[in-house]
Structure formats: structure tokens, C-alpha cells
Amino acid sequence: MFSYLLLTAFLAVISYTNGSDEKRILLSDPQYIQQELTRFQSELQEIQVKYNTLQAKVTTFENAFISQGDKGAVLTRWGRSDCPANITTMVYSGTAGGSFYTHTGAAAEYVCMPDDPIWGPNKDLVYSESVGYIYGAEYQEPDTLFGMSDYAEDVPCAICLGEQYTASLMIPGRTQCYPGWTEVYHGNLASGYHGHAAASQYVCVDEHAQAIPGGGTHDEEGKLFYGVKAKCGALPCPPYEDGKFLSCVVCMK
Known part of the structure; x- marks a missing residue:
């Protein structure tokens, strides 16, 4: 599903700037498309690994908090x-x-x-009513x-x-x-x-x-x-x- 969405996205012209020169890459270059698709997939995998690691830490903290709070x-x-x-x-x-x-x-x-008892700073306050x-x-x-x-x-x-x-x-x-x-x-x-x-x-x-x-x-x-x-x-x-x-x-x- 993700590959299909990437391929669909590349059905448009991709523009990028390199220094002062603006280059336009057309879909007529299949090798470029394959390289970009491979790069995006690699970055997505890295993001997924980082997400899983953070999620595991959050779960650990939540369990520790619940354990201390409930007992x-x-x-x-x-x-x-x-x-x-x-x-x-x-x-x-x-x-x-x-x-x-x-x-x-x-x-x-x-x-x-x-x-x-530990007395506070107002221990000796002079007040006799209410x-x-x-x-x-x-x-x-x-x-x-x-x-x-x-x-x-x-x-x-x-x-x-x-x-x-x-x-x-x-x-x-x-x-x-x-x-x-x-x-x-x-x-x-x-x-x-x-x-x-x-x-x-x-x-x-x-x-x-x-x-x-x-x-x-x-x-x-x-x-x-x-x-x-x-x-x-x-x-x-x-x-x-x-x-x-x-x-x-x-x-x-």
C-alpha cells in the first residue's frame, strides 16, 4: 500500500533546489524513481524502529507509574x-x-x-480570634x-x-x-x-x-x-x- 502511494506521488513532477540551480526531474527516469523509492523505504524503516523504541520506553514508564501509584x-x-x-x-x-x-x-x-511535629514559620503568630x-x-x-x-x-x-x-x-x-x-x-x-x-x-x-x-x-x-x-x-x-x-x-x- 505504501509503495503504491509513493508511486502515485511520483506521477507528478518533483522539483528541488541545489545551490542556485533549480532542477526538474521527470518521471521519464525510472532509475531515479527506484532510487528515491528505496531511500524512502529505508528512512521509513528507521523511523519505525525509533517509534518502536520510544513506545517501549513509554510503556515501561507507564507501568512503573501505575505500579507505584496503585500499590x-x-x-x-x-x-x-x-x-x-x-x-x-x-x-x-x-x-x-x-x-x-x-x-x-x-x-x-x-x-x-x-x-x-515540625512547626511551620507561623507558629508564634499572635492572633486570638476566629x-x-x-x-x-x-x-x-x-x-x-x-x-x-x-x-x-x-x-x-x-x-x-x-x-x-x-x-x-x-x-x-x-x-x-x-x-x-x-x-x-x-x-x-x-x-x-x-x-x-x-x-x-x-x-x-x-x-x-x-x-x-x-x-x-x-x-x-x-x-x-x-x-x-x-x-x-x-x-x-x-x-x-x-x-x-x-x-x-x-x-x-
Whole structure:
């Protein structure tokens, strides 16, 4: 097909300039046509080789980017300062925190504050109005649900990376993952108290929760962890049971 197109193109007069002399080559010279056709075919082959080489490099870069971008599910392990061995590695450990439980304009989510903060250039800025706050977090009620001897123990946390996984999921109301998912840890569903002014979120506190040493000596409130009960109604019972504490499991895939 390509040779046919070249031959068709040569059915016209080809003009070119060599120095100051303009020469006109007519189709009456078959040898010239054959030479040019051979040259064009050779150049096309070289271009094809270069294209294939570049395409192979692009494919290699794309695969490397996809491999790095897709691998790595990040999750928070609430109630522990370590990450589950073998399937995750530690990004950092810290202290659970968030908004104060009575602040109506507070942020809802729990956050994991690192143990080694690095302050920015505005650390000492003098300004006392219209700001947000982050407090530490404490286990509340029932303290036995979280394995604590009393309430007001401070909550540790850890940010964990599952390098062989692409997604993480917290499933409320279960202690086992669905087929195809790998369990990271399971425990008890927690949130803020339903009667407090500040909003919260549902998180999964590890079944073998720890406390930050020395934190239980003072009840400083802040962001609070309470056990969560099921309430029948729009939530179907069965399979749920009214007034029973809910479990949870964190899974990766």
C-alpha cells in the first residue's frame, strides 16, 4: 500500500533546489524513481524502529507509574501505637485528637497527631480570634468496652501502610472481612456521644486497645470515644439487635 502511494506521488513532477540551480526531474527516469523509492523505504524503516523504541520506553514508564501509584493502602489503627505485622508497615504513630466535644463549630473527624511535629514559620503568630482547635482524645464509656480500667485514658493511634494492597475499608457491625479482603484488625465501633454539641464520626477501635502512659490521671475531655449501640427502626432487626454494642473490622484489598 505504501509503495503504491509513493508511486502515485511520483506521477507528478518533483522539483528541488541545489545551490542556485533549480532542477526538474521527470518521471521519464525510472532509475531515479527506484532510487528515491528505496531511500524512502529505508528512512521509513528507521523511523519505525525509533517509534518502536520510544513506545517501549513509554510503556515501561507507564507501568512503573501505575505500579507505584496503585500499590499502597493507608489506614489508621485507632487505639494502638503499632501496626499489624507482616501485612502493614508503620508510617507514623501518635495521639488521637480532634475537636472539643461541646464546640458547635468544630470539625467532626478524629485525627492522628504525630509524636514528632515540625512547626511551620507561623507558629508564634499572635492572633486570638476566629481559629480552630485540636485537642487530645480520651476513651469514655463504657471503659470496659475498650479494655480500660477507668475512663479518661488517652488514645494512641498509628498510620499504617499496606504496600501490597490498593484499598482499605472499615466495616461496621462485623468482626470478619468479606471474601477477597484481608483483615488488618477488628474491634469495637466508636463515635462521639449522641447528646454532645460537636459532631463526630464512626471509627474502629482495636479490640486490644492501649492507653497512652500517664494519660488517665486527668479527665481533660477533648475529643471523646464512646461505644456505639444499634437502634432498631430503619435499621432492620433482625439481623441487628436493639441496644447492643456494635463491632467493626478494618480490611484491605
